[in-house]
Each structure stands twice: as C-alpha cells, then as structure tokens.
Amino acid sequence: MTVPRHSALVPALYRVGEVYRELPDTVTLRLVPESGRRPPYTPGQFNMLYAFGVGEIALSISGEGAEESFLHTVREVGAVSTALARLGVGARVGVRGPFGTGWPAVQDTDVIFVAGGLGLAPLRPAIRRVLAGRGHYGRVAILFGTRHPAEMLYLQELEHWRQRLDVDVSVTVDHADALWHGNVGVVPALIARTTFDPNRSVAMVCGPEVMMRFAVGALREAGVPDERIYLSMERNMKCAVGLCGHCQFGPEFICLTGPVMRFDRIASLFSTREI
Amino acid sequence: MPVGAKAMIVREALQGLFDALVTEGYRTLGPTLREGAIVYDDVRHVSELPAGWTDSQEAGRYQLRRREDAAWFGFNVGPHSWKRFLHPPLELLWSARRSGDSFEITVPAAEAKLALIGVRACELHAIAIQDRVFCAGRYRDDSYQARRTDTFIVAVNCGQAGGTCFCVSMGSGPKAAAGFDLSLTELLGADRATFLVEVGSEAGARMLERIASRPPTEAELAGAQAALERTAARMGRKLDTTHLRELLREQAGHPRWDEAGERCLSCGNCTMVCPTCFCTSVEDHSSLDGAAAGRVRLWDSCFTLDFSYVHGGSVRHSTGARYRHWLAHKLSYWIDQFGTSGCVGCGRCITWCPVGIDITEEAAALRTPGRAKRKEVTHEEP
Amino acid sequence: MKSLDSILRELPFFAGLDEEHARLVGGCARNCRFEPGQYLFHEGDPADEFFLIREGKVALDVVVPGQEPVVFSTLGEDEVVGASWLVPPYHWKFDARATSLTRALGIDAACLRRKCEEDHDFGYLMMKRFLPVFVKRLHTTRLQMFDVYRKR
Numbered sequence: 001m002t003v004p005r006h007s008a009l010v011p012a013l014y015r016v017g018e019v020y021r022e023l024p025d026t027v028t029l030r031l032v033p034e035s036g037r038r039p040p041y042t043p044g045q046f047n048m049l050y051a052f053g054v055g056e057i058a059l060s061i062s063g064e065g066a067e068e069s070f071l072h073t074v075r076e077v078g079a080v081s082t083a084l085a086r087l088g089v090g091a092r093v094g095v096r097g098p099f100g101t102g103w104p105a106v107q108d109t110d111v112i113f114v115a116g117g118l119g120l121a122p123l124r125p126a127i128r129r130v131l132a133g134r135g136h137y138g139r140v141a142i143l144f145g146t147r148h149p150a151e152m153l154y155l156q157e158l159e160h161w162r163q164r165l166d167v168d169v170s171v172t173v174d175h176a177d178a179l180w181h182g183n184v185g186v187v188p189a190l191i192a193r194t195t196f197d198p199n200r201s202v203a204m205v206c207g208p209e210v211m212m213r214f215a216v217g218a219l220r221e222a223g224v225p226d227e228r229i230y231l232s233m234e235r236n237m238k239c240a241v242g243l244c245g246h247c248q249f250g251p252e253f254i255c256l257t258g259p260v261m262r263f264d265r266i267a268s269l270f271s272t273r274e275i
Numbered sequence: 276m277p278v279g280a281k282a283m284i285v286r287e288a289l290q291g292l293f294d295a296l297v298t299e300g301y302r303t304l305g306p307t308l309r310e311g312a313i314v315y316d317d318v319r320h321v322s323e324l325p326a327g328w329t330d331s332q333e334a335g336r337y338q339l340r341r342r343e344d345a346a347w348f349g350f351n352v353g354p355h356s357w358k359r360f361l362h363p364p365l366e367l368l369w370s371a372r373r374s375g376d377s378f379e380i381t382v383p384a385a386e387a388k389l390a391l392i393g394v395r396a397c398e399l400h401a402i403a404i405q406d407r408v409f410c411a412g413r414y415r416d417d418s419y420q421a422r423r424t425d426t427f428i429v430a431v432n433c434g435q436a437g438g439t440c441f442c443v444s445m446g447s448g449p450k451a452a453a454g455f456d457l458s459l460t461e462l463l464g465a466d467r468a469t470f471l472v473e474v475g476s477e478a479g480a481r482m483l484e485r486i487a488s489r490p491p492t493e494a495e496l497a498g499a500q501a502a503l504e505r506t507a508a509r510m511g512r513k514l515d516t517t518h519l520r521e522l523l524r525e526q527a528g529h530p531r532w533d534e535a536g537e538r539c540l541s542c543g544n545c546t547m548v549c550p551t552c553f554c555t556s557v558e559d560h561s562s563l564d565g566a567a568a569g570r571v572r573l574w575d576s577c578f579t580l581d582f583s584y585v586h587g588g589s590v591r592h593s594t595g596a597r598y599r600h601w602l603a604h605k606l607s608y609w610i611d612q613f614g615t616s617g618c619v620g621c622g623r624c625i626t627w628c629p630v631g632i633d634i635t636e637e638a639a640a641l642r643t644p645g646r647a648k649r650k651e652v653t654h655e656e657p
Numbered sequence: 658m659k660s661l662d663s664i665l666r667e668l669p670f671f672a673g674l675d676e677e678h679a680r681l682v683g684g685c686a687r688n689c690r691f692e693p694g695q696y697l698f699h700e701g702d703p704a705d706e707f708f709l710i711r712e713g714k715v716a717l718d719v720v721v722p723g724q725e726p727v728v729f730s731t732l733g734e735d736e737v738v739g740a741s742w743l744v745p746p747y748h749w750k751f752d753a754r755a756t757s758l759t760r761a762l763g764i765d766a767a768c769l770r771r772k773c774e775e776d777h778d779f780g781y782l783m784m785k786r787f788l789p790v791f792v793k794r795l796h797t798t799r800l801q802m803f804d805v806y807r808k809r
Contacts, residue, residue: 005301008414010380011367034377052371052378053561077586085800092377111623146805174801178725182755184716185730193733208805214796215666225476234663236584244575245554246582247736248600250524256413272527274326274596587809 001088011050011094015020016087017069020084022153026075026118027085030065033096038068042102043125044232044260048070048240050094051083059084060122060259061098070095072122073153079236100239101260103204105129110138110196114215116145116187116207120153122232122259123206134166138201141168141194145211147188149173149180168194187211188218198223204260206232213270216263225250226269231257233266250275279473282398282488283495285459286347286627287615292322292429293392294445297306301427302362302388304360306353309338313353315360317390317566324403325350332438332511332622342385345468348461349394351437352621356550358396361422362405368557370569378568385418385619388425394455396448397440397619399430401550403454427478430455434502438511439622441635445514449506451475457483460499464607471499512622514635515642516606522641523607527599535637536595538630543576545624545632546601551609551617554582557610577601661686665762669735670786672711678779680732685768688771697738706746706763707739714758717753720764726752730794735765740791 018030031049041061049072050056057080063071076082087093103126110132115123130137142161146152152171162169170190172183184192187207203224205215212231219229235247235254247254250269252261269275276282296303297319304627305318308325318324324347328558331338342349369382394402406423410417430451433440442448451458456479460471471491546552556575559567575582578597584589591597609617618634625633662683667669670684689708691697697715698709708715714733718726729751732738738753738761746765771779 009417012383013377013380015377021514050559051563053559055559056557056570061662075808090376094371094380095377104738122493125677147804151806172731174804174806176728178728180728183731183733184728188800189797210800214800229720234585235590236582242412243409243414243416243553244556245577245604246556246575248604248608250603251611253612268524274591274593275527275598 008096009239011048011056011096014070014093014095015091016091016093017065017067019087019089022073023075023151025085026072026073028040028062028071028152029084029087029093030069031068031093032067032069032073033095034092036068038070038071039098041070041098042105044102044122045098045100045127046122046237046240047099048237049074049080049084049099050096051080051087052092052094054083055080056094056096057081057084058099058240058255059259060232061125063119063125063128066190073117073118090197091175096240100255100258102126103260104202104262107136107200108138109120110198110201111140112191112194112196112201112203112219113140113142114187114191114203114207115143115214116211116255117147117151118208119205119232120144121210123204124154124157126204131161131167131199138169139196140166141196143170143172143187143190143194145172145174145190145207147174149176149182170194177214186214188214191215191218191222191270196222198228201228204227204230211232216270226267227262229263230232230260231263231266232260276474278476278480278615280480280482281474281491282472282498283491284472284488285473286470286488287321288486288488289347289459289470292482293319293321293571294425295391295472297480300388302387303392304357305388306348306350306394308339312337313339313350315353315355315357315391317394324348324393329435330437331477332626333631334625334633337626344463344465346434346461347468348431348459349434351433351435351440351589352551352623353629354397354623356548356621357394358393358550358553361402361426362409362419362553364574366418366571367571369452369572370567373566373568374640388427389503390427390429391421394428394430394451395433395621396451397428397442397445397621398550399428399451399454400442400447400619401621402428404613404615404617405553405614409552411613422456424548427455427482428455428475430458430475432458432460433501433506434461436509436511437626439585439625439633440510440620441514441622442511442620443507443510443513443533444635445616445618450499450503455479460494460502462498462502462525469637471495471496475628494587497513504634511624512616512620512633512635514620516616519638520607520610521576523638526641527603529641530638531637532595532599533593534595534599535632536593538597539578539594539633540593540629541597542629543578543579544627544629545634546576546578547574548623548627549605549620550619550623551605552576556581558656576602577604578627600634602634604635636650659763661688664688668709668711668762669807670737674782678782681771681772681776681779682764683781685765685772687763687765689761689763691759691761693757695755697753697755697759698749699752700749703748704739704742704749705766707737707742707766708753708761708763710734710736710738710764711760713755713761714757715759716750716754716756718754736791736792740787740794742770743787766785789804 007102013034014031409419433449455475605617
C-alpha cells in the first residue's frame with residue numbers, strides 16, 4: 001500500500017491561474033495552490049517547480065497574486081523551463097517550497113536595487129515591499145540593465161515605478177538601435193551616477209554572476225561596505241533542502257544559506273575559480 | 276545485562292543471533308564473498324560469512340587472500356559500505372498518476388527493518404555522520420530516518436589493520452566505541468574460536484539473552500585489548516588533521532590540485548565507495564502514454580560535469596577543481612556544514628582509485644607551499 | 658558671473674584641483690551648449706576639443722552600412738566625452754550626439770596637451786584624473802562584450 005507523505009521532497013499541487021506573456025520566450029505564471037492556502041514566503045526565496053513527467057527546476061518567486069498565488073517568471077532555456085513556459089491556464093504543476101533565504105528586511109536606510117536581465121524577477125517582490133512601505137526608507141533607486149530594449153522585463157511595472165517621484169529608476173541596455181533614447185552601457189556604470197549615502201544604504205544585487213562581480217566592484221568603489229551588499233547566487237539546485245549536495249559553493253549550500261547571501265560572508269569564495 | 280556488559284559466546288552461537296533477528300522481522304545483512312571481493316549482502320547463515328579469507332589493500336589495489344586460520348571477520352573493508360542499504364543507490368521518492376489536467380502523488384511505504392552484522396568502527400562513525408547529514412539539519416530525510424530508527428547494529432572490532440586504513444588519525448577506530456547494539460571481538464584460541472560480546476544498547480541486551488553466553492575471563496579481556504592495540508599500531512596510512520579545515524580553504528590555489536587533476540580520471544569511484552559521500556541526483560520518468568510519472572533518487576558524484584551544471588555550463592569544469600571540491604568538502608567544508616569531518620579513515624577511496632590517488636598523500640602535500648602554476652616557458656640560454 | 662576656473666573646481670571631476678592648476682585648465686576651457694540631436698563631433702574629425710558634461714546626455718555611436726547608427730554607450734553628468742584627443746593622430750573614432758539639451762565644458766585639446774607637456778607635474782595630475790576614467794570604460798566595455806544576458 002502506498003500512503004501520501006508530507007515531506008519537503010514531495011511536491012504540492014498547484015494550478016496555473018493565469019499566464020502573462022513577458023517576452024517572446026518568457027512568461028510569468030500565476031500559480032494557485034489546490035489546497036487553497038499558499039505557504040508564507042519572503043521576497044528572494046525560491047520554489048521548485050515540477051512539470052509532470054519532465055522534471056523539476058528551481059525558480060525564484062517573482063511576486064504574489066490573487067487567490068493566494070505565487071508568481072513565477074520562466075524563460076525557455078531547457079526542457080523543464082520550456083515545458084513550464086508553455087503550460088496553459090488550468091494545467092497543474094508540482095511545487096515544493098518556498099526554500100532558501102530572502103532579501104534583508106531593512107528600514108530607515110537608502111535601498112539600491114541592482115538588477116541584470118532576468119535578475120529583476122527575484123528582486124521584484126522586494127521592490128514591491130519597499131515601495132508599499134515607502135515612508136520607512138531613505139532614497140530608493142532601481143538600477144536595471146538588460147541586453148536590448150526589446151528584452152526588457154516587466155516593462156509596464158518599470159514604467160509605473162519610473163512615474164513615481166520618490167524612486168530613482170535608471171535603465172540601461174547593452175545594445176540599442178536608434179529608436180532607444182535611454183542609456184546604453186552596463187548596469188554597474190549606473191551605480192556611480194546614482195545619489196545615495198553609502199554608509200546608510202543597503203544594496204540588493206541580482207543578475208548573472210559576472211554582472212554581479214562588476215556591480216559589487218562599483219558598489220564598493222562608491223563606498224558601500226561589504227556587509228551592506230546582498231547578492232542572489234545561482235548554483236545547481238536539485239533537492240533544495242541541503243540533502244543532495246549539488247548547490248555547494250565552498251562550504252555553503254546555496255539552497256540553505258542562500259540564494260540571498262551577504263557579500264562579506266562569501267567575498268573570499270566569490271573570487272575563487274570553479275569553487 | 277546492562278549496557279557496557281561483556282560476555283563470551285562460542286563462535287557457532289552467532290547463528291542463534293542471526294535466527295533471533297530473522298524471527299524479529301529483521302533483514303539480516305553481512306559480509307560475504309562475491310565477485311572477487313568481500314561485499315555486504317543478505318546473509319542468513321554463518322556459513323555465508325567469508326571464513327578464512329582476508330583482503331590485501333594498497334593504493335589502487337585490492338586482492339583477496341586465504342588466511343592461515345579460519346577467522347570469520349579476518350578482513351578489513353571491501354568496496355561496499357552500509358550506506359548501500361541505509362541510503363540506497365536508487366530509491367523511488369514518489370510516483371504520480373495523471374487524471375485529466377491534474378495528477379495525484381503517492382509515496383512508497385516503508386521496507387523491512389535492517390540488521391547490519393559486521394560493522395567496523397570506522398563504519399559506525401560513517402553511519403553517525405550520515406545520520407547528521409540526513410536527520411540533524413533543517414530538513415530531514417524521512418525515508419533515511421525510517422530505516423535508521425529500526426536498524427539493529429552488530430559491530431566487529433578490527434583484529435588487523437588494512438594497508439590503506441587510517442582510522443586512528445581520524446579518531447574513528449579501531450575499537451567500536453558507540454553506536455552499536457552489540458559488538459564482537461573475534462578471539463581465535465588454539466582449541467576453539469569465540470567472540471567477546473559487548474552490549475551497546477538495551478535492544479542488544481535483549482538479543483544477547485536469547486543465546487548462551489558466559490562471563491569473560493581476565494585473560495580473554497586482555498587478549499581482546501591486545502588485539503586492538505596491535506591493530507591501532509599497524510595502520511597502513513596516517514593523516515595529520517591539524518588545522519586541516521583551514522588549510523584546505525587557504526590552499527584553494529595550490530598547484531597540487533592541478534597535478535591531482537591530471538592523474539584523476541573523474542570516474543567517481545571514490546565517491547561511490549566512500550561511506551559518508553551522500554550526494555544524489557533525481558531523475559524524472561514518465562510512462563509512454565504520459566499517464567504515470569515518477570521521481571527516483573540516485574547516488575551522484577561531484578566528479579561528473581553535470582553535477583555543478585548551471586544554465587550555460589558547469590561551474591567546476593576542470594578535473595582539478597572537481598577533485599579539490601571533493602577533498603575540501605570531505606575534510607573541510609563538512610566541518611562547517613555538519614560539525615564533523617567527512618572522513619573516517621576507512622581507506623576505500625585510496626584502494627578503489629584506479630590510478631591510486633591517496634587522500635592522505637594529497638592532504639599532506641598541501642602543507643608544502645607550492646608555487647602558483649604558470650604557463651610553461653622554455654628558457655633559451657643566450 | 659562665475660569665472661570658468663571656479664565653475665571647473667565645482668565639478669566633481671576636477672574636485673580638489675588647486676587654484677593654479679584650475680587656472681591652467683580654465684585657460685583652455687569654454688562653455689558649450691548642444692541641442693538634442695546636435696553632434697559634438699563626428700568620426701574622423703580632428704580631436705581638437707573634448708567635453709566634460711555638466712548637464713544632459715550624449716550618445717556615442719558608430720555608423721554601420723545599411724543600418725541605423727549603433728549606440729554603444731551613453732554618457733551623462735560629470736562624464737568625459739572623448740579619449741582620442743590624448744593619443745596621436747588625434748582623430749575621433751566615433752560620433753558623439755546630444756540626445757537631450759546638453760551643457761558642457763569644452764576643453765581645447767591642443768591647449769591642454771601643450772600645458773601638460775610644459776609642466777610635467779601638472780601633466781601627471783591630469784593623467785591621474787583621466788586615466789581611471791578610460792580604464793573603467795575599458796572594463797565596462799568588456800562586461801558589455803560578454804553579453805551576459807544572452808541565452809546560452
């Protein structure tokens with residue numbers, strides 16, 4: 001006889017409530033728990049999403065929506081992400097989580113969000129949290145770099161943030177055509193152009209590792225202490241509960257002590273090759 | 276009999292213990308001869324034990340030999356460890372059945388409880404280490420926990436040291452000190468063979484009461500002690516563990532890693548034979564008609580490229596980096612993660628490495644500062 | 658009205674410059690204003706004047722046959738436009754175009770080069786200010802070349 005067992009290794013059933021087309025190869029899924037209750041989460045945490053019969057991948061939570069749902073932004077890069085990105089409304093997916101650490105909950109400081117490409121997805125719930133309680137923070141800056149104007153995630157929401165007078169939003173692209181009137185260049189270059197008090201700031205950085213290395217360099221140069229810089233690290237996540245060993249980054253299990261890590265705690269690992 | 280009590284049984288009485296365990300519903304596992312090695316498998320009768328056999332081990336070499344006596348446990352450790360049963364190489368985590376747009380998930384039921392017979396001191400430590408990995412963290416592995424809760428352990432003290440053994444360096448042997456229900460020391464007298472039995476738990480005491488025993492003599496106790504001391508003095512290898520945790524972290528750039536990487540075949544043997552290596556992967560399957568799916572968990576090795584794969588490629592793409600990760604994890608990161616070294620000094624990784632890479636030798640080499648590797652330059656004399 | 662020397666010393670780029678050196682730079686500088694779409698310079702032109710943006714935005718682009726010009730960098734407040742004025746043969750390698758109303762300090766390149774040549778101490782101080790800008794630009798160009806957001 002087989003009996004259902006509640007364990008961190010067994011997925012819970014969720015239904016696709018809505019599919020938002022973000023980019024030609026990227027969608028945001030609104031996932032509604034079949035149980036009717038979504039577990040609590042902290043911005044920055046991730047879930048393991050299972051496409052029936054195909055496999056499971058780690059995806060950061062990119063927000064919450066109606067019906068106690070999770071939002072997940074998925075780009076078609078492999079078999080599982082492609083299967084997930086092509087699900088229709090009503091389809092079921094397995095969800096394990098939320099797992100890992102979240103972005104720090106700070107107050108009374110300047111907050112600098114530095115996002116590269118899809119790295120905006122894990123930061124979005126943290127940005128929403130800060131903007132919802134705007135009065136509790138000093139200056140707030142959102143610095144976002146992406147490949148090309150046509151590959152800009154959350155375009156409408158970015159525009160909405162940009163229209164607020166209490167947030168400094170800077171967007172830059174690596175490559176542009178003549179129709180683009182915004183910045184061209186890399187996101188770390190925006191850091192030097194942004195006004196904030198480095199000793200009273202918290203920087204939250206997410207993007208490809210190379211971009212994060214340059215961003216950390218620019219933040220340090222601007223005077224931000226290492227212990228005020230937070231990064232979201234990516235490693236191969238399989239079990240998400242510290243039992244399979246895949247996501248090790250030196251002595252850290254990214255699924256347990258990450259993905260969000262304070263830079264001073266990983267500074268020595270960050271510059272070690274193939275660690 | 277209280278925990279810590281000692282008794283003597285005649286060797287043949289061990290069959291009584293096997294029988295009692297089977298009666299209690301245990302699946303009895305022990306050493307047996309198969310495919311040119313001493314492995315662990317189902318053993319129900321003492322006649323299946325490798326009587327009169329021993330193993331000779333060196334870096335990259337394992338050979339069975341006939342003993343001059345008929346000892347039942349007169350060998351060290353083979354390619355198997357008990358993790359094969361407590362943390363199986365392949366395990367179904369759950370299966371799912373599709374119904375319309377949805378699917379239903381079920382998990383397999385628990386299996387028979389296990390009795391491990393012939394567990395060495397190093398292996399007791401390895402089991403304790405895996406207990407920490409799977410049961411003491413924020414998340415617990417339910418199926419491992421279920422298997423461990425009901426495990427009955429009969430330890431065996433080592434009467435000899437193997438060529439690649441270094442349990443004394445790791446503080447894990449040769450005497451079975453804790454973590455067993457009963458422990459045995461095999462005493463080969465001139466007239467008859469006996470076991471000195473030590474009670475390690477109340478469950479062990481209850482089992483011992485079901486077979487005939489008598490109190491040991493002073494001479495027998497002294498004989499068992501002498502045998503252990505002899506074993507401890509004859510370790511085939513040694514490893515200096517002073518500041519090993521810090522050393523491995525500081526020496527991430529040591530050229531020795533590249534040198535080991537040049538010899539290492541990335542075969543993953545060391546991780547498979549290691550009694551503490553716990554890394555796994557999962558595979559998702561589905562039936563051809565798409566109606567059923569399942570997830571199995573398999574032993575994995577940090578020596579594969581896939582292990583550290585992230586979108587775009589593998590983090591540890593060179594063999595040297597993968598070897599460094601394995602050794603640093605075992606001897607250093609493990610301490611950060613689980614409060615204990617990941618090595619118990621059993622020597623399996625040395626014996627079963629096809630090119631004979633020796634963990635004790637590699638760790639020692641890191642103590643000699645090496646010059647950072649440069650591109651080879653041919654110096655031309657003017 | 659403020660003198661150019663004092664305007665200059667208020668710019669972060671020239672912060673901490675002593676009076677004498679500010680006078681030397683100021684002697685080569687003038688105020689410029691560019692309307693949106695107006696070019697600061699074109700590829701191939703002699704690099705005789707470079708600019709320090711006080712306000713506004715400048716796009717650097719290269720012309721690709723059969724295509725719209727490709728913008729590879731945009732520069733803003735307190736950033737230096739142009740490096741070719743420092744190295745022979747002193748010709749611009751790209752176009753620089755104001756994308757919004759831009760006010761800048763134009764610095765006569767030949768004038769500044771001459772003063773650096775005449776007073777090596779002053780020249781060295783100038784190099785210490787310009788070199789980090791160009792090295793940083795080289796680093797960010799590398800990051801841009803990695804194309805880190807591409808699908809692999």
